[in-house]
Amino acid sequence: MRLGMLRADPALSRFDPLPRILSFDDFSRGHCGWSQLVGNYEDSLDVMLPGFAQHSSAMLSTLGHWDAGSHGGMDSSYALKIATKAKPGAQNVAIKRHTFRKRGPIRFEIFFTFKPEATELKLSETDVRSIGFLFDLQCGDRDGDGERVMPHLRFLNALDGKHLQKWQYKRETTVFTAIGREDKTVSHYHLAPEGWLDLPDGEQRLCYNEIPTKVNWSYMRFDFDLASMKATGLQCNDRNFDVSGFESIRIPAMKNLWCMLNFCLFAETDVAKRAFLYVDSICISGDF
Amino acid sequence: MLPENITAVITRNECWSGDAASEPYEAGWAHEAVFFIRALKPPVGAAPKGWVEISPDGMHWVREGTEFAMPSEQDGVAVARLNAFGNWLRVATHFADGAECTVLVTLHLKA
Numbered sequence: 062m063r064l065g066m067l068r069a070d071p072a073l074s075r076f077d078p079l080p081r082i083l084s085f086d087d088f089s090r091g092h093c094g095w096s097q098l099v100g101n102y103e104d105s106l107d108v109m110l111p112g113f114a115q116h117s118s119a120m121l122s123t124l125g126h127w128d129a130g131s132h133g134g135m136d137s138s139y140a141l142k143i144a145t146k147a148k149p150g151a152q153n154v155a156i157k158r159h160t161f162r163k164r165g166p167i168r169f170e171i172f173f174t175f176k177p178e179a180t181e182l183k184l185s186e187t188d189v190r191s192i193g194f195l196f197d198l199q200c201g202d203r204d205g206d207g208e209r210v211m212p213h214l215r216f217l218n219a220l221d222g223k224h225l226q227k228w229q230y231k232r233e234t235t236v237f238t239a240i241g242r243e244d245k246t247v248s249h250y251h252l253a254p255e256g257w258l259d260l261p262d263g264e265q266r267l268c269y270n271e272i273p274t275k276v277n278w279s280y281m282r283f284d285f286d287l288a289s290m291k292a293t294g295l296q297c298n299d300r301n302f303d304v305s306g307f308e309s310i311r312i313p314a315m316k317n318l319w320c321m322l323n324f325c326l327f328a329e330t331d332v333a334k335r336a337f338l339y340v341d342s343i344c345i346s347g348d349f
Numbered sequence: 350m351l352p353e354n355i356t357a358v359i360t361r362n363e364c365w366s367g368d369a370a371s372e373p374y375e376a377g378w379a380h381e382a383v384f385f386i387r388a389l390k391p392p393v394g395a396a397p398k399g400w401v402e403i404s405p406d407g408m409h410w411v412r413e414g415t416e417f418a419m420p421s422e423q424d425g426v427a428v429a430r431l432n433a434f435g436n437w438l439r440v441a442t443h444f445a446d447g448a449e450c451t452v453l454v455t456l457h458l459k460a
Contacts, residue, residue, distance in 0.1 A: 091353045106362040106389065118357035118456075120375045125436055127406035139378065146372060180408055 072136065077282070078346035079168045083159065087342040088121060089137030095119055098154040098325060101248040103241025110238065112152065112250035119143050119155040124339060126179060126274035134341040135172055135278050143338040145330045147178070150190070152252055154327040156197075160320040163349035164201070164287040169194065169324060170344045172278045175218070178335040179273040186269050187219035190331035191229075192338045195251070196285060197323035199314055209318060210290045211251055211310040214260075214283065216267070216297075219331050228263035228295070231256050232308045251310055252327060260307065265300055278341055287322075353378060353460035359439075360454035362389055370441035371454045373407040377436035379458035384440050386427040387453045388420035394448025396421035401429050404437035419450055 068074050072087060086093035100113020122142035124132035134140040145151040161167075177188035193215025200206050213231040218224070234251040268277040284294035290311075292304040324345065330336035360371045376382055386399060401415040413434065417427040419442055429440060440454060 092355060097358060109362070114362065117359050117361070117372055118355075118374075120357065121378055122375045123377060123436070125375070125377070125406070127408070142375060144372070178408065179406075 073344070075135075075172070075280075076170045076344040077168075078170070078344050079166060079348045081347050081349055083167075083345045083347055084157070085342075085344050086141075087137055088134065088139045088141045088340070092119065092121065092141065093343075094157050095141055095155045095326070096157075098156040101240050101246050103243060103246045108240050110248050110250050112252060113248070115146060115151055116153055117144075119153075122339060124276060128179075128274055132274075132276055136342065140339040140341045141326075143326055143328045143340075145328050145336045147330070147333050147335045149330065149332055150254065151336075152327055152329045154252065154325050157324045159322040159324075161287055161322040161347070163347070164204070166284065166286050166293065166348040167322070168346045169196070169283045169285070170346075171281050171326075172341040173281060173338065174276040174278050175328065175336065175338045176273055176276055177330070177332070178337065180334055181273070183273070184271070185273045185334075187222050187224045188330065188332045188334050189218050189336040190220060190329040191215040191217045192328050192336075194283070194327070195325045197321060197325065198287065198290065199318040199321040202319040206290075207314040208290065209312045209314050209321075211312075212283075212285060212292055212307070213251065213310060214295065215257065215327075216265070217257065222331065226264060226266050228260040228265065228297070228302060229257040230260055230307050231258065232310055234310045234312065260295075260302055260304070263302055265297060267298070276339065353458070355458050357456045357458070358453070359456050360452055362451060362453065364449055364451045365442065366444045366449040368441070368443050370402070370410075371439045373404065373437045373439055374456055375407070375436055376434070376438050376456070376458050379460055381432045381459040382430070382434065382438060383457040384429040385455045385457070386417070386420065386429075386440060388423050388425050388450050389453050390451040391423045392419070392421060392448070392450040395445060396450070397442050397444055397448070399427060399429070399440055399442035401431060402439050402441050403434050404439070405435065407437045410439065410441070
């Protein structure tokens with residue numbers, strides 16, 4: 062009956078949620094809790110690491126284009142838009158912050174698309190460097206494994222103008238930097254360019270329509286088990302990827318992040334032109 | 350249903366000099382917009398005039414008409430309010446040679 066109800070619901074029918082839906086964001090109801098990822102600091106914003114300092118707020122977009130007007134989302138006028146600055150390598154990140162009730166399976170499903178800003182009348186298919194997502198997780202305060210675990214996945218679309226189109230993951234972050242003078246705050250930029258590894262057989266050609274202002278929505282699903290802190294599945298459109306070799310960034314648990322269940326989405330540009338990640342809708346579900 | 354209302358931080362701790370502007374922000378869903386421009390550090394040199402710009406595409410910008418004086422002291426706050434605009438919004442200004450201001454620009458939108 063549950064499956065029947067899900068499939069009869071036009072909003073949820075396009076998702077395959079686990080039994081409990083934690084959040085369902087379609088961005089026709091606002092930002093739905095997706096906010097700016099702010100870096101750590103003490104006393105002065107000047108000590109924030111540059112990677113974080115460049116972040117700004119995500120916006121609600123109708124995907125308006127100079128040549129065709131508003132494109133709109135899949136099922137409403139709006140999508141969440143994460144825009145970089147117009148500088149090669151610039152990134153922007155949006156975050157949603159939860160905590161978990163049970164260390165079991167969680168599922169992250171999104172419908173997304175990406176484009177460069179249409180500043181040129183050219184295909185521009187190599188202007189977006191990457192789009193991706195990450196989870197930021199930490200065990201409960203009574204759990205014995207004492208780890209902060211950060212699965213990262215990105216679709217590397219292009220690098221230095223080369224059209225690469227492949228999924229990558231990351232298992233190492235940067236060294237921790239002390240922030241401020243009181244020895245209370247540290248920071249690390251886990252989205253630094255170094256350390257991305259190719260997911261085996263992770264090449265995928267996504268739909269990139271013929272001019273910079275035509276977009277098509279893609280489906281992506283990532284499954285992760287909070288009990289074992291292991292990835293259990295990645296699907297994008299018609300492809301299921303083998304994640305048996307996938308590993309997350311793992312660092313010792315931090316002193317105040319217990320049961321953290323954060324989700325991030327990011328975009329990165331390869332050229333001096335803004336990159337836009339648009340997300341039509343997101344369903345986060347769990348088995349608990 | 351309650352109307353939408355958000356605070357977006359669009360420029361944070363950036364040192365503005367010469368020609369300066371906030372990043373484009375899409376706000377077509379909102380009926381009201383207020384920009385706050387706060388000086389996070391003591392400004393250097395004369396505080397210039399700032400203005401609101403609107404755009405048909407997020408790339409080409411024209412002055413909307415609203416103007417304000419950039420803050421002239423640390424923690425001074427300039428304000429720009431508008432309630433008739435299309436989709437893209439930003440604030441812009443121009444500093445004379447040697448002048449600068451480190452700013453926090455927030456945009457407050459209400460449907």
